[in-house]
Amino acid sequence: MNDGAAPRGPVLDDEQFRRLAEYGEAEHAEPGRDLYTSGDDTYDFFLLGSATVDIVRDATAIEPERLIYRGGPGDFLGELNLLTGQHVYLTARVVSAGTVVRIRAAMLRRALAEQVDIADTLIEAFRERREVIRGAAGNALELVGLSYAAETLELRTYVAQMLLPHSWLDATSHPGRSLMRLAGLGEDDLPAAMVNGSLLRRATPGALAEVLGLTYRADGRPVDLVVVGAGPAGLAAAVYGASEGLVTVLLDRAGLGGQAAKSARIENYLGFPHGVSGESLTRLAMVQALKFGVRIHSPCEVAGLDLSEERRPAVLLEDGTRIQCRAVIAATGAQYRHLDLPQWTTFEKSGCVRYAATELDVRGYEDQPVTVVGGANSAGQAALSLAARGATVDLIVRGADLGARMSSYLTDRIRAHARIQVHTSSTIRELGGDDTLASIVAERSDGRQDRLACRALFCFIGADPVSGWLDGVAKDHNGFVLTDSRLPAEPLGTALPFQTSAPRVFAVGDLRAGSTKRVATAVGDGAGAVSSVHEALAGD
Numbered sequence: 001m002n003d004g005a006a007p008r009g010p011v012l013d014d015e016q017f018r019r020l021a022e023y024g025e026a027e028h029a030e031p032g033r034d035l036y037t038s039g040d041d042t043y044d045f046f047l048l049g050s051a052t053v054d055i056v057r058d059a060t061a062i063e064p065e066r067l068i069y070r071g072g073p074g075d076f077l078g079e080l081n082l083l084t085g086q087h088v089y090l091t092a093r094v095v096s097a098g099t100v101v102r103i104r105a106a107m108l109r110r111a112l113a114e115q116v117d118i119a120d121t122l123i124e125a126f127r128e129r130r131e132v133i134r135g136a137a138g139n140a141l142e143l144v145g146l147s148y149a150a151e152t153l154e155l156r157t158y159v160a161q162m163l164l165p166h167s168w169l170d171a172t173s174h175p176g177r178s179l180m181r182l183a184g185l186g187e188d189d190l191p192a193a194m195v196n197g198s199l200l201r202r203a204t205p206g207a208l209a210e211v212l213g214l215t216y217r218a219d220g221r222p223v224d225l226v227v228v229g230a231g232p233a234g235l236a237a238a239v240y241g242a243s244e245g246l247v248t249v250l251l252d253r254a255g256l257g258g259q260a261a262k263s264a265r266i267e268n269y270l271g272f273p274h275g276v277s278g279e280s281l282t283r284l285a286m287v288q289a290l291k292f293g294v295r296i297h298s299p300c301e302v303a304g305l306d307l308s309e310e311r312r313p314a315v316l317l318e319d320g321t322r323i324q325c326r327a328v329i330a331a332t333g334a335q336y337r338h339l340d341l342p343q344w345t346t347f348e349k350s351g352c353v354r355y356a357a358t359e360l361d362v363r364g365y366e367d368q369p370v371t372v373v374g375g376a377n378s379a380g381q382a383a384l385s386l387a388a389r390g391a392t393v394d395l396i397v398r399g400a401d402l403g404a405r406m407s408s409y410l411t412d413r414i415r416a417h418a419r420i421q422v423h424t425s426s427t428i429r430e431l432g433g434d435d436t437l438a439s440i441v442a443e444r445s446d447g448r449q450d451r452l453a454c455r456a457l458f459c460f461i462g463a464d465p466v467s468g469w470l471d472g473v474a475k476d477h478n479g480f481v482l483t484d485s486r487l488p489a490e491p492l493g494t495a496l497p498f499q500t501s502a503p504r505v506f507a508v509g510d511l512r513a514g515s516t517k518r519v520a521t522a523v524g525d526g527a528g529a530v531s532s533v534h535e536a537l538a539g540d
Contacts, residue, residue, distance in 0.1 A: 009128035010121045024103035040088040046077040050098030079129040083290035087213040089140040141166040145191030148351040158205035161255035216297040223325040231258020233509030234331030235285040236526030242292035252298040257282030264357040264385035333510040334463030352437035357382035366390040369453040374460030380410035387419040474501035480513035496532040
């Protein structure tokens with residue numbers, strides 16, 4: 001979408017245009033009329049009959065109004081926020097009089113469901129437009145913060161996962177200092193967000209989602225299925241549920257993709273012979289879910305379950321909202337463990353301790369000494385990713401055998417990599433440094449200690465199940481949820497696959513007792529659970 005140019009990407013042919021126009025209403029538009037404006041809660045999809053329309057990004061504190069593109073006859077307006085529910089951040093202004101066809105949200109969802117070829121064209125166009133708009137209209141959402149701070153990294157990770165068009169300014173850079181001066185911001189206000197001219201101090205993902213309209217809002221439609229957790233298992237459950245006709249809501253407390261989204265490279269996932277980053281896989285899954293009408297809300301913290309009505313479970317949100325539905329799929333996975341060491345929290349807040357090795361996480365550690373702790377695939381992938389960026393990596397493994405819990409293709413590469421030093425039978429005993437991490441002390445099984453230079457610690461030592469919200473559901477002694485064959489015989493007799501001790505509540509992925517910690521298995525869980533949901537609902 002170059003200035004003044006028509007939007008790039010897939011277009012509708014004449015026959016598709018006429019077919020899609022049947023879902024809307026034609027109207028005349030005069031020059032100067034705004035079809036929608038930045039800040040609107042929602043907007044409609046428009047086909048351009050004979051009118052010409054400019055899509056513009058409004059003026060910001062540091063930039064004038066900018067033309068993103070001009071759409072002419074035969075074109076259509078809209079991008080991913082038509083499906084995500086994000087508030088409007090661009091203005092559509094008529095510049096040449098003519099006809100437009102307005103297609104309202106409910107009819108657009110119907111068209112996407114009924115017209116497969118049109119749906120494919122629109123979804124791909126929406127996705128491509130969002131990618132281009134992320135650069136061209138980034139100043140609609142401006143973030144400024146200290147790049148090394150954990151709060152800043154959390155916010156930047158969230159906007160990246162949600163594919164939000166934005167621009168990022170380091171508070172120590174000249175543009176960052178200029179924005180802070182214009183907005184009257186101090187270091188205590190960081191990270192901050194400028195959203196269509198409004199200022200959000202000490203911005204968090206939750207506060208930003210509220211301003212952008214991405215938090216849960218009941219719209220009056222009955223809900224068939226609530227999926228809690230948007231990792232691979234939850235995304236798969238949402239996609240299969242919605243594609244098979246269930247009105248589906250997907251909630252996540254942090255972002256999308258779960259632990260998989262934080263993986264630098266997944267090389268053993270079927271269909272991706274060259275590997276795929278967890279971030280890319282998550283983006284594709286999100287677009288696929290939106291295509292089928294999944295309502296995605298994140299961050300959205302779930303507080304509990306109400307099982308008082310056997311056939312109508314309800315998911316309870318932290319803010320008191322109650323979402324009643326016909327079935328629930330729990331996919332909340334696990335939360336990262338940390339080492340019980342002095343200064344851990346200090347270095348965590350300063351961004352020196354990280355639990356992921358995405359492109360955003362590893363950036364800035366070229367030619368720096370770093371430490372990765374953990375002995376499973378995620379630790380191995382992180383070590384290789386960091387070494388590929390030029391970092392010198394110490395890999396700390398508690399066990400004596402690197403290959404005990406790590407795939408052989410990773411261990412072979414790690415052993416052969418000149419920038420990776422493996423320390424087996426070792427434990428981290430000390431973190432050194434003042435405000436930023438400078439070194440770690442690794443202790444071997446024989447008691448000998450080595451102090452290693454370290455600018456960042458990447459921690460992959462496992463996780464604990466996020467199951468506290470599942471009130472009244474049977475769990476094992478570690479908190480993992482019991483399902484189907486692992487359930488005691490008394491509560492349900494013969495349970496459906498993935499069914500918990502509650503009749504219409506199912507558990508999938510890492511949350512489930514006995515699960516295999518693999519992306520492909522989690523996806524299979526999510527898809528399989530939807531089949532059980534249909535069977536459970538068959539008597540309604």
